[in-house]
Amino acid sequence: MSKINLNVLFKKIQKDDKKQVLEYHVQGDELPSSQELVQLAGSIAVIEIEGSEAGPINAEFKSIQRDSKKTALKFNVSGGSDDKVIKLYPFAGSSVNLLIQPSQMSLEEFYDEDEHEGVAYTVENDGSVSVPDGQLSLDDIPFGEEGNVAHDDDELN
Template sequence: MPKKSLNLLFKSQQKDDKKEVLKFELHGDEENTNDLHLLAGEMVNFEINNCDAGMTTAEFVSIQKDSKKTVLKFAIKGDSDEKARQLYAFAGHDVTLIIEPAQTSLEDFEPPHEASNIACLKTELPRLKRKMMAMSRHR
C-alpha cells in the first residue's frame, strides 16, 4: 500500500503501559479509508504535517468505524519521549496524517518470549559453568 494522506482530528494522546497511545478521528465517510483495515495490527510509519517529530513508527492498534466517525488508534514503538512531546502539541487539532506500512514488524519491538530465554539458559549454563571452573583453577 502506498503512502496515504488523511485529514483527521487528533483526538487524544496518553501514556499507557509505558507506551504512548494516540487516537485520531475521521468524521464523515471518506472512501479512502477502506484499505486502512489491511494495516490494522501492523507496524506503520506516520507523520503529521508541520510537526517537528517527523516520521514516527507505531503499531496501528485498531480502526473502528460507525455511522458518524472512524477512530484510528496507534501505539508509538521505539521512538523517543521528545517525539511524543512534539506530537502532543497537535492533540485536539485537525491534522493531515501521512501513513504508510513500516519495514519493521511488531515482533521487532516485543521482548523475548520466556520460553526462548529458558532454552537459551539450558544451552548456555553448562558452558558458563565450565568457564567459571576454568577461571577458578587459574587463581
C-alpha cells in the same frame, strides 16, 4: 501501498508505563483509502503529522473503529519514541493532516526495541541457580525476621 493522507481530528494522546496511544478521528461517512487502512490495521505503520517537528514515527496500527459519525484510528507508540511524541502535544485537539504508510518493521521487532537483557544465570541439575561474578544474588541480600529485607535506617539516609 503508498502514503495515505487523511485530514483527521487528533483526539488524544494517552500514556502508560510502556507505550503511548495516539487516537485520531476521521469525521463523516466517507473514509478515504478505507480498504488500505483496514489491511494495514494490526501491523506496524509509519505515521507523521504534516508540519510537525516530530517527523516520522513507527507505531503499531492497533485498531480502526467505525460508527455512524466517525472512524477512530488508534496507534500504539513504544517508549523509544518519547521525544518524538512530546513534539506532537501542541497538535492534540486540532485538525491535522496525518500521513500513514506501511513499515518494513515487524511487530516482533517493534516490541523488542525496549527489551533488556536482565540477569544472566544458570540453573544447575539440582535446581540451584548460579549467577556470574559481579551480579547480585539472593545470598547477597541480608534478610531479617519473617523474610523482610534487613537494613539500617541510617544507611538509607
